Amino acid sequence: MTSAGQHLLDLCDEVLARAREAGATAAEAYAEYVKQTSASVEQNELKGASSAEHEAIGLRVLVGDRLGFSYVNRFDDEALDQAIEDAVAIAKASPGDPANGLVDPLPGKVVKGLWDDALAVLPPGDVVKRTAELFEAARKVDRRVSVDNASFSSTLAHSAVVSTAGVRAAASETAASWALFGMAVDGDEVGSFDAYSAGARTIKDARTAAGAKRFGETVVSLLDPRAGKSYQGKVLFSADAFCEIFLDTLFEAIDGDVVLKGKSRLKDKLGQRVAAPGFLVVDDGAKHGGLASGAFDREGLPHRRTVVLGDGVLHAFLYDGKAARRAKTRPTGHALGSARNLPSIGTTNVEVGAGAASDEELLRELGDGLWVGRFSGNVDGVSGDFSGVAKGSFLVEKGKRTAPVKETLIAGNVFDGLRHVLACGKQRHQVMATACPWVLVDGVDVTAGT
Amino acid sequence: MLELLEGALAHGDWLELRFHDRISRSILVEDGKLEGARSMRHAGVGVRTLVNGAWGFASTSVLTPEALAAAVGAAREAALAAAKRRTSKQPRLPRLSWENKTYRSPTRLPLADKSLSEKIELVLATDAKVKRGGSRITSSSVRYSELIDEKLIVTSDGARVRIADTKPELRVSAVAAMEGELQSCTVAEGKTGGFGDLFARRSADEMVEKAVKVATDLLRAGYVEGGKKRVILAPDVVGLLVHEAIGHTVEADFVLSGSAAAGKIGERVASELVTLCDSGASEHEAGAGGVVLVDDEGVPAQRVEIIKDGVLRSYLHNRESAERFGVEPTGNARAFEFDNEPLIRMRNTYVEPGTTPLSRMVADTADGLLLVGAKNGQADANAEFMFVVGEVYPIKHGMLGPLHRGTTITGNAFDVLKSVDMVGDQFAWELGSGYCGKGQPAKVDAGGPHLRCMVTLAGKEQP
Incomplete structure (x- = not known):
């Protein structure tokens, strides 16, 4: 236990005691301290650096089965008393709900790899240096690469959660994150933009050069796009595009709260095949060094490894305490959020099972068609219908990516698409906390612009 | 607050101190259940400086002279670190003649005129109307939120500007179902001002009517050609x-x-x-x-x-x-x-x-x-x-x-x-x-x- 963690635990104890005095019958306090140092490049020039410290507390109170929540980013007595008064007043003004309550504590295992001493004390000069290196690595690929924005940040965070139901936990973690956003400009021609972002738990793992080089190569390759071809059939999705269209929608559909409210197409499908045979999706918030790993979830329960889809069969819905009470089941350790919000259900580190084919073999299997790099569009989380523009995407001819396409729209349905996954690549690409291969999906509408 | 911010201006380079006190509240009701009502206060000072051609920024939520001085120091340190890597010189900021006063957005029926209980009741009642919108309606959701902002901007080149405004918002969603198919529609209004502004164009009931009709009609709607x-x-x-x-x-x-x-x-x-x-x-x-x-x-x-x-x-x-x-x-x-x-x-x-x-x-x-x-x-x-x-x-x-x-x-x-x-x-x-x-x-x-x-x-x- 760090002294910072103990300080936050003590603060939570004090706030809970005061909340009880103010009329709460039960309460939970989640306190956090975050320090972030970052630097940014804008319009191809180092703009500046920043240093921010943030402390805050989120207070959930119950008056019987009535719920109130308040947040404040100051720890002085006046601010805390006002936050307690607000939370209790909201609870008293709200109707009751038997699902309102606090979770009982559960033992968890230690999650390793979330702290790095060197990253915790990284000075502003080093953050600036890494930002400049990130930017320069992208620019040196080609003089036409234009970086609208690049940034590198180091973050250290301490958090604690204490409840009158017996939850009491504190943790500390570090993270580095970096991002590039820009396009290629060649005379009068402005290419399609692209973005690259990644993160690491230790400074040793904060390797930015390879990703920056790929970003530079990508934006240059998107110059001089041509019209695509209209067809219905197989489309090969990059990890980014598959995550945005398919995985995000899948996870919305297995959110226990969404299921309970009847808004999920998968609400009656537990134990049934909902994706192609062999298709595997796992969520693991306890993964060693995972970007989305944590010692506990927003309610103080341990994260765990959850097989969501195994061999295409739906194995699990995800629950926080409230949804679990409504569904008469147990929470799964998927309560996410910060001090600023009530807990909500979400995923952590996601892995899609790798297949047998190399990326080149997947392109050959596609033959003639579309490789989608990025998706700019809309997915209806209820129906699963999606439609949007294939950005950063390429025409595939005779198994090879031949030219970037412009104004090419794709449309389909996520749940139909999951059943029509033809193949997954054997190489998984990291999209922040998600590891996903390229995925070949059948039955997608492609409409080419002119 | 003005005195506190002006006290932190003792610094040779250009400096901007922006105090922002935000109270935000939201009320979410789904399917007749109050899923969450919350009140948040996020307040502090953002410090920005321009040193040797590079920007430095820091922020603090601790409103004391010592904390502000530390934030000014952190912003300056960040700017100096960045300035060492800059390759081109930053242009100067333009000279301005400031209009130092309080800027208050026009407001009809201020948000403070309704109590928390009245706002919760509005959201519950609106959600109930969605649910009663017809046999096809299977799910409803209504969210009310409001931002209440006060700011004070002080710069070393003369700005002393105060800002006050409020921004309410109401979102009404309906989900309709038929033969395993689901369709949804959300109707939202977001305004600057008060309740008179929020409902100037259409009432909450009219928003419900629209959300229910579109969600229901979409169940039988066809597709257009691309x-x-x-x-x-x-x-x-x-x-x-x-x-x-x-x-x-x-x-x-x-x-x-x-x-x-x-x-x-x-x-x-x-x-x-x-x-x-x-x-x-x-x-x-x-x-x-x-x-x-x-x-x-x-x-x-x-x-x-x-x-x-x-x-x-x-x-x-x-x-x-x-x-x-x-x-x-x-x-x-x-x-x-x-x-x-x-x-x-x-x-x-x-x-x-x-x-x-x-x-x-x-x-x-x-x-x-x-x-x-x-x-x-x-x-x-x-x-x-x-x-x-x-x-x-x-x-x-x-x-x-x-x-x-x-x-x-x-x-x-x-x-x-x-x-x-x-x-x-x-x-x-x-x-x-x-x-x-x-x-x-x-x-x-x-x-x-x-x-x-x-x-x-x-x-x-x-x-």
Whole structure:
């Protein structure tokens, strides 16, 4: 236990005691301290650096089965008393709900790899240096690469959660994150933009050069796009595009709260095949060094490894305490959020099972068609219908990516698409906390612009 | 507070201290259950400095002279670290004559006039009306939220500006089901001001009526064919177009990166029927969601004619970019909260109304579509855009047909604006709910009249 963690635990104890005095019958306090140092490049020039410290507390109170929540980013007595008064007043003004309550504590295992001493004390000069290196690595690929924005940040965070139901936990973690956003400009021609972002738990793992080089190569390759071809059939999705269209929608559909409210197409499908045979999706918030790993979830329960889809069969819905009470089941350790919000259900580190084919073999299997790099569009989380523009995407001819396409729209349905996954690549690409291969999906509408 | 901030100005370089006290509240009811009501207070001071040509920023929520001095020191240290790696010299900031006063947004029926209990009751009652909307309605959701902001901006070159405004929002959603199929519709209003502004155009009941009808009707609606089409864009879709696909390309920081609008001042980029503006005030109709009377650098917000009669006239500027371009700052520097640095952002972006009634636009269209219900959208650096529209109404021989399912539209925004051949005479602000994202959120609004033009639609065969 760090002294910072103990300080936050003590603060939570004090706030809970005061909340009880103010009329709460039960309460939970989640306190956090975050320090972030970052630097940014804008319009191809180092703009500046920043240093921010943030402390805050989120207070959930119950008056019987009535719920109130308040947040404040100051720890002085006046601010805390006002936050307690607000939370209790909201609870008293709200109707009751038997699902309102606090979770009982559960033992968890230690999650390793979330702290790095060197990253915790990284000075502003080093953050600036890494930002400049990130930017320069992208620019040196080609003089036409234009970086609208690049940034590198180091973050250290301490958090604690204490409840009158017996939850009491504190943790500390570090993270580095970096991002590039820009396009290629060649005379009068402005290419399609692209973005690259990644993160690491230790400074040793904060390797930015390879990703920056790929970003530079990508934006240059998107110059001089041509019209695509209209067809219905197989489309090969990059990890980014598959995550945005398919995985995000899948996870919305297995959110226990969404299921309970009847808004999920998968609400009656537990134990049934909902994706192609062999298709595997796992969520693991306890993964060693995972970007989305944590010692506990927003309610103080341990994260765990959850097989969501195994061999295409739906194995699990995800629950926080409230949804679990409504569904008469147990929470799964998927309560996410910060001090600023009530807990909500979400995923952590996601892995899609790798297949047998190399990326080149997947392109050959596609033959003639579309490789989608990025998706700019809309997915209806209820129906699963999606439609949007294939950005950063390429025409595939005779198994090879031949030219970037412009104004090419794709449309389909996520749940139909999951059943029509033809193949997954054997190489998984990291999209922040998600590891996903390229995925070949059948039955997608492609409409080419002119 | 003024004394505290002025006390921290003892620093040789240019310095800006921005105190921002935000109270935000939200109430969410789903399917008759209060899922959460919350109150948040996020307050502190953002410190920005310019040292040796580089920016430094720090923030603190501790409002003491010592904490402020530490934040000033941290900002200076960050700027010095960045200055060592800069390769070009930063331009100076322009000299300004400040209008040091309190800028208070106009408000009808202040939010404070309703108690917390009354607001909770409004949301519960509205949700119940959605649920009673018909046998097909399976799920309902209503969210009320409000932002109450007070700011004080103090700079070493003379700004002493106070800001006060409130921004309420109501979102009403309905989900309808039939034979295993689900369809949804969300109707939202987001305004600057009070309850009189929030419900000036339509009441909560009228929002319910619309959400229920569209969600239910979509269950039986067909699909339209894809391809390039003549369309009439409703004001909400026009708002999305001008915000996402034009507005971002004329933000001066994006122009400097090489956006599609770079180097095009004075060029024809749209039909001569099009005049496109961004204003901190609520032009034509009161209560626009992006009202900013003075920006977060203390600069009074201007009405900017981005495109005048089809010709590109101006970009959107903060102090730094205005100096680089040799123009006046337009009051477009905005920070979401005290711990965000001000960025160039839009406010209320719109097309000036024309003279043609919608009825005549429809009657004059032999084969086309009316597109309504902007859902979301994104645009590229090259002005290529993608928008989702929720409702499509075919037009055949001048007659409006039944509702069809929503679709995605795409095109190059400047090409679309060049194809405009009719501009409607009715104006509406439509995008005041939700946020624009650019590293940090911002409350904006957008709108205009109906526009007739050409776009490409994604299509789907009839099932």
